[in-house]
Amino acid sequence: MLVRTLMIFAACLGFGSAVSAAEPFEAFLEKHCLRCHGPQKEEGDIRLDRLSRDFKSGAHTHHWAEALDKINSGEMPPKKEPQPTQAEISEFVTSLDARLKEGRAARMAARPAVAHYRLSRKEYQNTVYDLLGVRYDPTKPGELNEDTLWHGFERIGSELSLSPSHVDRYYRAAGLVLDRAFPVTSGDARKIRKTAAELRYNGGKNQQETLDRFGIKRPLRYLLYPGSVHNALSANWFGKVGPEHSGLYKVRIQASGIRPIGGQTAHLSIGKRTGEETVDGLIEFDITAPEDSPQVHEFEVFLEMPMSLDFCVVSTDVVDRRAGAAFRNALNGNSYIFTHSSETRLLTPNAPQMFDGKGNGLFSTVLLDWIEWAGPLETDAEKSRRNGLLPPDDPTIEVVAEHLHRFAERAWRRPVKKDELSDYLQAYRSERDAGEKPADAYRVAMQGVLTSRHFIYLVEGDPVARERLNDAELASRLSYFLWSSMPDDGLFAAARSGALQGEGLKKEVDRLLADGKTNRFINDFVRQWLQLHRLGMFPPDKKLYPTYDAWLETSLRVEPVEFFREMFAKNMPVDSFIDSDWTMANARLCDFYGLLEPKTGGFQRVALKPEDHRGGLLTMGAVLGLTSDGTRHRPVHRGVWLSEAIFNKTPPPPPANVDPIEPIPPTGTKITIRQRIETHAKNASCAACHRNIDPLGLAFDQYDAVGQWRTRELVPTGVGENPVVDASGVMPDGRSFKDSVQFKQLLIQDRAQIARAFIEHLCTYALRRVLTVDDQDDLKLIEAEAKKNQYRVKDIIRAVAMSDLLRKR
Template sequence: GPEAWLASLQGFATRAWRRPVDPVQIQPYIALIESEQEAGESFRSAYRTALSTLLTARGFLYLEEGDPETNRSHLQAHEWANRLSYFLWSSMPDAALLDVAQSGAWTTPSGVEAQVQRMFEDPKIDRFLESFPSQWLQLHRVGMFEPDPELYPRYGPWLEESMIHETKAYFAEMFRGNHPIAELVDSDWTLLNPRLAEHYQLPVTHPTDWARVDLPPHASRGGMLTHASILSLTSDGTRHRPVHRGAWLSEVILATKPSPPPPNVDPLEPVSDGQPKITIRDQIQAHATDANCRSCHAKLDPLGLAFEHFDAIGRWREVESVRGGTGDLPKVDASGTLADGRSFQNHQAFKKLLVEDPRTLALAFMEQLATYALRRMITVDDMESIEAMVDAHGDHAYPLRDLIQEFILSDLFARR
């Protein structure tokens, strides 16, 4: 009868809408069952119609935070549980998390910390370790411009999949090992399979599978910035694009979005047959003499030119392959001077400059993390909270897993 229907539908709606449900909210669905039966439908068919209708409600289709009647600044218990669960697990809260929310333990640091540690150790954390780096690092762009098979005949699906997997697996390893934030940029290890080891001209230590490997001294790799995935996603399939590399690094790693280029900027022209072969670096420097372009290029170009030793698919090179033109292939120059006046001779020296300031790396990472978790752009007020969070952090190496936990424990995470 209606009482049993109410109990059943209320339990179903509580899970489907991911929040407490008042019996009054279920009455329209009970009325629907009754009207369907009066129209000649079987109970089974009428009940199915009620369930289907319940699953078209806003509460099922959307993650709702707040309501039009109130102007709350913070989340309620069930909203907090939803945010945390979809952030870390990309799924609805489980019974244990709902219990913490309903008991009020979610308002205490110890209660939240216990849940975070439990969720970190659950296999569902793999969803975060897959989804967050993919979105943050823009890994969907790998292979967007298919490399020219004449220029890159060894490029194929196995290599492309390996490139993407390395970066995701590297981030997961940093998370599980709670590595310092600086290792996002520079490290003495990575994860390789045989195909990627060949691509990087490194010895194959595990012939059949993925393995964490220690990089030899003075290796050209180390940190995500020298991953083939990152180096290729800023290329166009035929050549590397240093300005795009610089813009990506500025926006993604330093969380500083560059200004859009002025309209009607002339593209770089291929070297004509009658000219001497010149590098893209030389072309960019000639291009940047325009006063409209100079200020932005001074900030972005050094960030990308530091990686001139890597081609469009992330292979190491000493000379730049130039189509057209006359003479020998020009040697690569990966030196530069940052906007603050600091100079470097190659990408290794450039990475050392970046890791001298782990606070900046931590701030940028936390901004990207907050954007992902809160599902919105970060405001000036939000940045004040993030700065306070980072500055209050006791370990100035800023271990990755600790930073993520710190963010979840913060007032910012519980704000609407």
Template sequence: MFHLGRSGRIGLLASVAMIGGWVACLGEEPEADGSSREALSRFVGLYCAECHNAEDKSGDLDLERLVAEGVEANPHAWEKTVRRLATRQMPPADAVRPRERAYESILATLEASLDRAAADRPNAGRTETLRRLNRTEYQNAIRDLLALDVDASALLPNDESSRGFDNITVAGLSPTLLDRYITAAQKISRLAIGGQGRSPGGDTFRIRGDVTQEEHVEGLPPGTRGGALIPYTFPQDGNYDVQVRLTRDRDEHVEGLHEPHDLEILLDRDRRALLTVTPPKVDTDHQKADEKLKVRIAATAGPHQLGVTFLKNPSSLLETKRQPYQAHYNMHRHPRLSPAVFQVSITGPYAVKGTGETPSRRRIFVRRPTGPDDEVACAREIVSLLTRHAYRRPVADADLEKPMEFYCSARADGDFDAGIEAALGAILVSPQFLFRIEPDPPGVASKTAYRISDVQLASRLSFFIWSSIPDDELLDLASRGELHKPDVLEGQVRRMLGDERSRALATNFAGQWLHLRNLDSTTPDLRLFPDFDDNLRQSFRQETELTFESVLTEDRSVLDLIQSDHAFLNERLAKHYGIPNVYGSRFRRVSLGEGGERGGLLRQGSILTVTSYATRTSPVIRGKWVLENILGTPPPPPPADVPALEDNTVASNLSVRERLAKHRADVACASCHKLMDPVGFSLENFDAVGRWRTQEDGKPADATGGLPDGTTFTGVDGLERALLKRPELFAAALTEKLMTFALGRGVETYDAPAVRKVVRQAPERGYRFSSLILGIASSTPFQMRNSE
């Protein structure tokens, strides 16, 4: 026995690695046999031990020790190793690397051991016992409970995000937030019942200042331009005042008012008023230009579509050498050509005629009392049904006590409807409604995995797929203890995916996964991108949501999100992309020819814009986005002392690629940037607002790039082809994101066996979207939970 010093050890390991490289070249590389620790030891010795040994511990990982102790003894460390091997990030691209067959063999060995250990000792993870409904879930729950659409963003504050989603950090309820929920419950219960307030109420709706209003707004009648289509629930039958205020400049002059314009007020596409706004005769009359844009209309209680829009005057096409600007909202660069609506105020009701027969009242009043002696029994039946749906479970007599107390108190001072309104308000502020509650069952040993109840499973399914409460069919199956049965569960998942409520996966899940919510706070530099406005911003969002929704509703392969032969466009977006023959505000599916620049997610303006700076593209942000959201291997956060990439340094005359090369010269920066930068460079044919370009700063755009596994390519075509060569990586990344969203907690290394199971089943089902959802719904983390 003898001991080698550190330098001798490294030299010996380097020699072993070199020999391994020669063997690989000769085609005689040792293979793992699928079960042998010796095979794993040989692999680690050849390719890993030079860095991951007892002395160096690169990445705080001593693989030699871990091999000796056995895979099952250290699942956390080996799962991290599996991820690096699966994405071919280990060994590094500049080191001696195994052939593909050896990668696959050693991964099979490791994954089999890890999966066996997970099956023997299930670790389902633990969600919070109390999780508050976030703002989106609250809004959808009100919709499905009361057949009432409300704008929760006007009632409740934003939810904080964690792990990319806002349904994770929702355990607490501060006094301020509780007050907001109480106020919301009072407004919602009054609106649902049609109760009369002490005085006429009102709501004001404002249009963003950067909206161009020169063309037709989808949903409004043809021949109109600008304005807004406002979904609005009128509380009672009666009269309501509608007042319109036009957009003004800093001098309080109405913008674009050079000639008379007709303003139309519509209710469900029926004209209720036609008003005319005329240019003021003297400058001091500008502030009075829209003071007469007020009208009183009659409306029945319930949901309606209020339209406020201008009749479109004939206009000529601007003759220019280039495409005319589409944005007309900036009074300095592209002033409005015509007046625009700034805000619409609705006040009322006046001359109340009754509560009407609204969808909400039909949903709530399942029966009416036959007389005074029947009122309590009738109220109890109504309250019982409401609590069953609101609390998402069978209810007991104790659940009805508090709402019935509120009913009786309010009924003593008012009528039957007032009592039901008070009871509904009590239900809407109950913790049983505001929180998803998953208590540990009695008698379960500490820190052991147990199967959740069918009632809890029903809520997990509905909040996963619908971002809302379970319906009657789910609750009935859960109450009978049948929901967990595999065939029943699959049938319910497919039914739920076919329901229009599953669109929440496109707007809520995809909106967060793909960072679409960041669009609202993204405004490119208007000096460099003068044609950017909110119309384009919302078109970006809708294109991506429709792309995701089409894969979901048509149950196509999730790989179609990466590469597609069609795009969803309207005229505004098509002009931005340079695609001809698309007209009007309506979005439609447009087939793309070969060699086009549009299609999959990586080619869409939404993602390209939110991964750019206001003045230029960012290969770093784009590369990090792809690694995190498409490959599921985000780089580690930068150290605190790493300097940022400066634009205003001596090197600012260099291209972004050249500046990043200097940045990578810093050893502290290189480890992460060598992973991110090549991926981002492949998207350099798209500018900061997603337009295609072949030139950058007067030079040919350089879109050569690569992946962390050493693959090199050019442009977005090459990136897509490289991603589709390893479809399991994208399927795994998407599964992890979906599982995070479904569980309301981060996916940890102990969830990796469940993710692998979902991904292994996906190819035989054509990577269909439903295969991922079904796999997650059937997984151990989704159907089980660890006790405290």
């Protein structure tokens, strides 16, 4: 007995011969695991006999860690199989845990000295703005290459390579940024105001005479109807403009809307014309103000000048096109004068009918009073970022070196040694020797700094391997986590003074979280975490979903982001991710969900009742729609998404050449997708995975492909009535539910798991890499800290930012 105990103890410490240490370990696998995960059977696409026992290499440590977790929790072996004793479980778990820790220590010691993490396009955009006060859009065609995604995340270092095409585009981007930062000619901000009379009636002199004759005191207004495209900004309104006038513009619009009874809220889109009746919207908003109380809407938008923009009223309300071109021509003709829906005296008998006898609109229309453009705008704060960056005229090389050194330290986000800039100074000398002016020669050196790996990448480490970040690297990691951009002066100063420790670190993290730049984090993290890029990948079939349009899709995509922003601002617990009695919605979403619409435009908090069938992320149209194929919902895909986003568990891929779900023949009986999946899942090679995935998706079968509630499933083929939807199921652990409401309550009971998964997603985002078994101890510490604060969202984010894990390379 003593010998056996010593052998186990030696195995735990990683000592002893390979044979003696392996005997109890392999014996447990042989007795309790290989029956289902061995040569005779391969459930879940895992064969434990083929997993590497070389824990130092880390080849299969994630599989071993998963096995450890399942055995510890009692999930494995399955209840129907012979169960090991507690002593056997304890001995195996202790041995496997020791092997994992030994391997972890070996891998940590063998890490590369330097790690590089390329900035995403969004981070590059934010960084050049915070560095130089310059706006630049890297997503435009011909600009920076699209970021490679890993499970929705666009900032994973191993995925963001640098190809020759990238390098060329970075050089062009740096040149464009510097042109805007230091233009040859300055463009003063100007303001242009156009009234409805100027836009619609060429000044309105003749129309005003008509109004005077009738004694009508109301001003002329521009009536915009669905599908019509009209001029909103002409390139010549500001006079002769060129690229140097590109920048931020403010637009103010006074408008009101007319909504048909039972129809949609008026919606206006301003953008580039893409077709006879469509524009690619740069600005989009709902207009809820009635025509007697027009509202002023104000937006800021970045414009690449010269620019022409158009208005377009967007609506899925059916517009009577029986008159075809005559309809549009009559409305757009000079004889059609509009001031108010009640002024029927202005209407000619042959004019298209836009209102009923009581003045109610027949279509969703916009009444425009005036539009005002002002720009390019530049704040004092933006200008101040460029103060002192350029050396004086005809400087000495020492002065140039001093200025370039200051610029490089900010651009590279760390202390810079003088000899690191020798090549850039040599480029300056070469340009001067070739006859270039000092300013142009210095611009070449600055462009070199902006195309260096130290700017394009977050560089962590140096030739001597070390375990932890230095203060400058930590400052960048924090700022790119919470601001998606470079550190500000305060964070730079804290890093230089060594204040990023203890209370100093807490003070800086709290300051970062309180800053408005955390909106960048909210926008970027939620979009990536929930994989919102998938929404619209399969456009919904217009015949099946006629009310689905681009504005609805945009609104659906914004809802979870605004929901998270509200949770962050109120520091709410993670439970609300699963269920809530409120959501964030605009008029278009309220119409789509059947909710009481807000009285003003934009997103705001809306109360929910049980009969609304909403609450939390899982019943949002965006989440339900991104897992659909445009014609039908896909429960399996919904289950996979929920497993990944909510539990951070990626199910194994389906076996090769698996048979697809059979369609219903024309003469077959209509059955639900659920019934077809259950038949499919009886296949032995599919059953194990479907058992864990299907319940997560089937719980939401009462929502169709675009996320609308239904009680019967629309089955396009087959005979008989459309079948009643069944959203009941059994969780993998045996708990049952009858619908999505009960399912969500079961998930809330697992709030610790949900909080743990949320922490893991945050850490993946912050660390810019895939988490491994090596991170588990640090994750547990973060989880314990989050639990102290009832798993509140902002407190969890703070715990991640303050964690020891974030200090490790």
